[in-house]
Amino acid sequence: xxxxxxxxxxxxxxxxxxxxxxxxxxxxxxxxxxxxxxxxxxxxxxxxxxxxxxxxxxxxxxxxxxxxxxxxxxxxxxxxxxxxxxxxxxxxxxxxxxxxxxxxxxxxxxxxxxxxxxxxxxxxxxxxxxxxxxxxxxxxxxxxxxxxxxxxxxxxxxxxxxxxxxxxxx
Amino acid sequence: xxxxxxxxxxxxxxxxxxxxxxxxxxxxxxxxxxxxxxxxxxxxxxxxxxxxxxxxxxxxxxxxxxxxxxxxxxxxxxxxxxxxxxxxxxxxxxxxxxxxxxxxxxxxxxxxxxxxxxxxxxxxxxxxxxxxxxxxxxxxxxxxxxxxxxxxxxxxxxxxxxxxxxxxxx
Amino acid sequence: xxxxxxxxxxxxxxxxxxxxxxxxxxxxxxxxxxxxxxxxxxxxxxxxxxxxxxxxxxxxxxxxxxxxxxxxxxxxxxxxxxxxxxxxxxxxxxxxxxxxxxxxxxxxxxxxxxxxxxxxxxxxxxxxxxxxxxxxxxxxxxxxxxxxxxxxxxxxxxxxxxxxxxxxxx
Numbered sequence: 001x002x003x004x005x006x007x008x009x010x011x012x013x014x015x016x017x018x019x020x021x022x023x024x025x026x027x028x029x030x031x032x033x034x035x036x037x038x039x040x041x042x043x044x045x046x047x048x049x050x051x052x053x054x055x056x057x058x059x060x061x062x063x064x065x066x067x068x069x070x071x072x073x074x075x076x077x078x079x080x081x082x083x084x085x086x087x088x089x090x091x092x093x094x095x096x097x098x099x100x101x102x103x104x105x106x107x108x109x110x111x112x113x114x115x116x117x118x119x120x121x122x123x124x125x126x127x128x129x130x131x132x133x134x135x136x137x138x139x140x141x142x143x144x145x146x147x148x149x150x151x152x153x154x155x156x157x158x159x160x161x162x163x164x165x166x167x168x169x170x
Numbered sequence: 171x172x173x174x175x176x177x178x179x180x181x182x183x184x185x186x187x188x189x190x191x192x193x194x195x196x197x198x199x200x201x202x203x204x205x206x207x208x209x210x211x212x213x214x215x216x217x218x219x220x221x222x223x224x225x226x227x228x229x230x231x232x233x234x235x236x237x238x239x240x241x242x243x244x245x246x247x248x249x250x251x252x253x254x255x256x257x258x259x260x261x262x263x264x265x266x267x268x269x270x271x272x273x274x275x276x277x278x279x280x281x282x283x284x285x286x287x288x289x290x291x292x293x294x295x296x297x298x299x300x301x302x303x304x305x306x307x308x309x310x311x312x313x314x315x316x317x318x319x320x321x322x323x324x325x326x327x328x329x330x331x332x333x334x335x336x337x338x339x340x
Numbered sequence: 341x342x343x344x345x346x347x348x349x350x351x352x353x354x355x356x357x358x359x360x361x362x363x364x365x366x367x368x369x370x371x372x373x374x375x376x377x378x379x380x381x382x383x384x385x386x387x388x389x390x391x392x393x394x395x396x397x398x399x400x401x402x403x404x405x406x407x408x409x410x411x412x413x414x415x416x417x418x419x420x421x422x423x424x425x426x427x428x429x430x431x432x433x434x435x436x437x438x439x440x441x442x443x444x445x446x447x448x449x450x451x452x453x454x455x456x457x458x459x460x461x462x463x464x465x466x467x468x469x470x471x472x473x474x475x476x477x478x479x480x481x482x483x484x485x486x487x488x489x490x491x492x493x494x495x496x497x498x499x500x501x502x503x504x505x506x507x508x509x510x
Contacts, residue, residue, distance in 0.1 A: 007330055009295070009464030011482020041475075122329070124179030125349070126296020126466020127304045134467045135211075142181020142330075149330035157329045159462070159497045159506050160347055160482075160489035166329050177500055179465070292499070294349030296466020297474045305381075312351020312500075319500035327499045336499050 003110055004117045005148050007166075008158030009125075015049060015082050017156070017163055018117045025078040025115055027056035032070070032079060034087040036063040049082070063090045067101070067108040075113030083119035084148070088141055092133075102144045110151040120145050122157070173280055174287045175318050177336075178328030179295075185219060185252050187326070187333055188287045195248040195285055197226035202240070202249060204257040206233040219252070233260045237271070237278035245283030253289035254318070258311055262303075272314045280321040290315055292327070343450055344457045345488050347506075348498030349465075355389060355422050357496070357503055358457045365418040365455055367396035372410070372419060374427040376403040389422070403430045407441070407448035415453030423459035424488070428481055432473075442484045450491040460485055462497070 004021060008014040022029050031053060037043045050059070062069035066087050073079060087105075091098050109116055124142050129135050149155045154168030174191060178184040192199050201223060207213045220229070232239035236257050243249060257275075261268050279286055294312050299305050319325045324338030344361060348354040362369050371393060377383045390399070402409035406427050413419060427445075431438050449456055464482050469475050489495045494508030 005330065009462065009482070010468070011464055011479050011486070013486050041472075122179065122465050123467050124181055124465075125292050125294075127293050127299045127308055128180070129467045132211075138467055139181050142179070146181070146183050146331035149332055155330060155332060157334070160345065160495060161486035162489055162495060162506050164334070164497070164504070164506055166332050166334055175500065292349065294351055295462050295464075297463050297469045297478055298350070309351050312349070316351070316353050316501035319502055325500060325502060327504070334504070336502050336504055 002115050002153040003112075003148075003151060004115070004154040004156070004168075005145070005152045006117060006119045006156055006158065006163075007122050007145060007149075009122055012158040013161030014119045014121075014158050016052075017158060017161070018080055018082060018119045019053065021117050022078050022080045022115075028077065029057050030073060030077055030079045031057050031059045032062050032066065032081045033059060034061075034063050034066060034081070034083060034090065036086070036090055063087065064094065064096075067105045070105075070108040070112055070116075073112065078115045079112065079117070081109070081116065081118040083121065084144060085121040085123070085141060088137070088144060092137055092140065098140050099143075102140070102147065106144075106147045106151055109148060118148060120148065172285050172323040173282075173318075173321060174285070174324040174326070174338075175315070175322045176287060176289045176326055176328065176333075177292050177315060177319075179292055182328040183331030184289045184291075184328050186222075186331070187328060188250055188252060188289045189223065191287050192248050192250045192285075198247065199227050200243060200247055200249045201227050201229045202232050202236065202251045203229060204231075204233050204236060204251070204253060204260065206256070206260055233257065234264065234266075237275045240275075240278040240282055240286075243282065248285045249282065249287070251279070251286065251288040253291065254314060255291040255293070255311060258307070258314060262307055262310065268310050269313075272310070272317065276314075276317045276321060279318060288318060288322075290318065342455050342493040343452075343488075343491060344455070344494040344496070344508075345485070345492045346457060346459045346496055346498065346503075347462050347485060347489075349462055352498040353501030354459045354461075354498050356392075357498060357501070358420055358422060358459045359393065361457050362418050362420045362455075368417065369397050370413060370417055370419045371397050371399045372402050372406065372421045373399060374401075374403050374406060374421070374423060374430065376426070376430055403427065404434065404436075407445045410445075410448040410452055410456075413452065418455045419452065419457070421449070421456065421458040423461065424484060425461040425463070425481060428477070428484060432477055432480065438480050439483075442480070442487065446484075446487045446491060449488060458488060460488065
C-alpha cells in the first residue's frame with residue numbers, strides 16, 4: 001500500500017531507521033539487498049547490516065534486477081529495499097539505461113501491493129565533483145530520488161540518526 | 171515586495187519549484203538566467219530549462235551583471251533568478267571581488283519593488299574539497315546564501331523535489 | 341544539564357548560532373576551541389572567530405584532550421564546544437582510536453553538569469570521496485554525530501544561517 005522513502009547522507013542512520021519502520025509492521029519482513037561486494041570495505045558493511053537483522057527477516061539479493069525482484073514478491077508483505085544508491089551504482093557500472101530502468105523501478109516500488117520502505121542517499125549537497133561519471137551519477141540519483149519522492153506517501157530526511165519529516169507524517 | 175530563497179542540492183528540483191512559485195503570480199514573469207555555456211553539458215541543461223518555460227516568460231541573460239539587471243527592471247513584476255551559484259562561479263572565474271559584489275547583489279534582490287524568487291545551491295554538506303579554489307567557492311557560496319536568507323521573507327530547502335520550510339511559510 | 345547539537349555544513353552559520361544560544365544563558369561562558377592551526381587559512385579563521393566573542397567568554401584550547409577538558413570544568417556553567425569536526429580531524433591525523441575516544445567524548449558531553457552547546461559538521465551529503473581516509477573520516481563523523489544526537493536534548497540543522505529543528509524545541 002504505502003511507499004516510504006528514507007533519504008539521507010552517509011552514516012546518517014538511514015538503514016537502521018528503515019528497519020525500525022518495517023519492524024513495526026506484521027512479520028515476515030522481506031529485505032531486498034542491492035549491495036554487491038566489490039572490496040573488503042563492502043564485505044564488512046554487508047555483514048554488519050545482516051548481523052543486525054533478526055530471524056523474522058527473509059533476505060533477497062537484487063543488485064541489478066530490483067524491479068523484477070519487487071514484482072515477483074507475494075503482495076501485501078512489508079518490504080525493505082536497501083538501497084537505491086547501490087542499485088544505481090551497479091547499473092551505471094554495468095552500463096545500463098538508467099533513465100528507463102529508474103522509471104520501471106519507480107513503477108515497481110509504487111505498484112507493490114503492500115508497504116515498501118526504500119532507502120536512498122542524498123548525494124547532491126557538496127561541491128560539483130571533478131569527474132564526469134560522478135556528475136552523471138549525481139544527476140541520475142537526484143532524478144531517481146525525485147521520482148520516488150513524488151510517488152511516495154511519506155518521505156523522511158535523516159539528520160544524525162533522526163528523521164525529519166518532508167512529506168506525509170509518521 | 172517579498173524575497174524567496176529556494177535552496178537545495180544538485181537535481182533537487184529547485185528550478186522547477188521556483189518556476190511554480192512564480193507562475194502562481196500575475197504574468198508577465200521575468201526569468202533572469204545566469205548560466206553561461208562553457209561546454210556541451212551546460213548547453214544541454216540551458217536548453218532543457220528554457221524549453222520548460224511557456225510564452226508568458228521573458229528571459230534576460232545576466233551571467234555577470236546580475237545586480238544591474240535586477241536594478242534595471244520595472245518594479246512590481248515577478249522575477250525569477252536562476253541561479254546564484256552559476257553567477258558566483260562566473261564572477262570567481264572572472265576574478266571579481268565576490269564579497270563586495272555579493273553584498274551589492276543582496277541589496278538589489280532585497281530592494282526590488284516586487285516578488286523575487288531566487289535559486290541557489292547548498293554546497294557545504296560534503297567532505298572538505300581537496301583544492302583551494304573549491305574551498306574558496308564553498309565559503310563564498312555559504313556566505314552569500316546566509317546573506318540572502320537573512321533578508322528573505324521565505325526560505326525553502328529542497329529535498330528530492332519537495333520543499334522543506336526553513337523561514338516564513340507558504 | 342541540557343545538551344544541544346548544532347549541526348550543519350561549511351559556512352552555514354553554525355558557530356554564530358551556537359554562540360547566540362550560549363549568550364542567552366548566565367555568564368561567564370566557557371568556549372572550548374578544538375581548532376589547530378595547520379596553515380594560514382586556519383590561523384585566519386581562528387582569529388576571526390575569536391574576535392567575534394566578547395569579554396564574558398573564557399577560552400580553553402583542547403584540540404586533542406576534549407573529554408578531559410570537559411570533565412575538568414566546574415559544573416553548571418554554560419559551555420560551547422566548537423567543534424567536533426576539527427577534534428575528530430586532529431585525532432585521526434594523530435592516529436587515535438577514534439571509536440573509543442568518540443564514545444568517551446559523548447559521555448563527557450552528556451555527563452557535564454550544565455548546559456553544553458556543541459557544534460559539528462554534517463559531511464555525508466556529497467558524492468562518495470575518492471580517497472579512503474576521507475571515507476573513513478566521513479564514517480567516523482557520521483557515527484559521532486549520531487551518538488551525540490541520540491544523547492542530546494536538542495538538535496538543530498543549520499541551513500543558510502537559519503536553524504531547522506530536528507529534535508526538541510527552542
